[in-house]
Amino acid sequence: MNYEFIEYQDREMLVIDLANQMAGDLRAALGHEDRVALAVPGGTSPGPVFDHLCAVDLDWSRVDVLLTDERWVPEDHPRSNTALLRERLLVDRAAKARYLPLYADAPEPEGALDALAAPIAAELPLAVVLLGMGADLHTASIFPGADLLEEALSPKAPILLPMRAPGAPEPRITLTAPVLNGALRKHVLIYGDEKRAVLEGARGKPPAEAPINAVLSDAVVHWAA
Numbered sequence: 001m002n003y004e005f006i007e008y009q010d011r012e013m014l015v016i017d018l019a020n021q022m023a024g025d026l027r028a029a030l031g032h033e034d035r036v037a038l039a040v041p042g043g044t045s046p047g048p049v050f051d052h053l054c055a056v057d058l059d060w061s062r063v064d065v066l067l068t069d070e071r072w073v074p075e076d077h078p079r080s081n082t083a084l085l086r087e088r089l090l091v092d093r094a095a096k097a098r099y100l101p102l103y104a105d106a107p108e109p110e111g112a113l114d115a116l117a118a119p120i121a122a123e124l125p126l127a128v129v130l131l132g133m134g135a136d137l138h139t140a141s142i143f144p145g146a147d148l149l150e151e152a153l154s155p156k157a158p159i160l161l162p163m164r165a166p167g168a169p170e171p172r173i174t175l176t177a178p179v180l181n182g183a184l185r186k187h188v189l190i191y192g193d194e195k196r197a198v199l200e201g202a203r204g205k206p207p208a209e210a211p212i213n214a215v216l217s218d219a220v221v222h223w224a225a
């Protein structure tokens with residue numbers, strides 16, 4: 001698998017360097033596009049990166065921000081990725097960005113898929129994507145053992161799919177592998193020895209077993225203990 005692996009001295013150095021790299025990628029993309037799209041993960045890892053990125057000086061009014069995936073819970077739920085984004089990325093200078101939601105007030109993701117995908121379709125390809133990874137090797141909400149795993153990995157996948165998986169306590173909605181791979185720049189954020197070991201142990205495994213392998217080609221993996 002052809003990816004770059006950057007090991008940082010500590011998490012603070014990682015956060016600063018990653019936010020700077022993403023800002024540089026966005027500035028470069030804004031140099032030749034009217035609007036650019038940035039997709040970011042939720043979960044526990046990216047908050048400090050958002051804290052730095054939201055303050056960088058770039059033309060945020062021309063940036064569309066979206067999540068790589070969302071848990072199907074309302075925004076006031078503690079597990080809402082949207083809430084994290086609103087609190088830590090769509091603030092400061094980045095408050096001028098346009099947010100493309102991955103959640104709507106419907107009982108199940110299936111009821112909102114088309115309406116959520118339409119504004120995203122107009123902004124593809126993604127300019128920059130930041131991905132997280134779970135210790136089970138899921139990325140975005142493409143989980144091993146998920147009901148629509150094969151569909152999400154297919155080159156013919158739609159933009160968004162609902163996802164239910166043994167490792168996910170609620171239904172999910174996720175950008176699919178071809179949309180993530182269409183990004184001009186891909187960054188992956190990983191903390192800790194456990195995740196590094198599982199990533200290395202997954203080398204050569206098919207994406208159906210190790211979904212992270214579906215998006216690693218030409219990505220930059222940023223790691224700190």
Ligand SMILES: O=C1O[C@H](COP(=O)(O)O)[C@@H](O)[C@H](O)[C@H]1O
Nearest residue numbers: 041042043044045132133134140
């Ligand atoms: O559930 C999710 O998990 C992954 C990994 O999150 P982390 O807490 O282990 O950093 C995240 O990338 C994804 O966006 C999120 O919905």
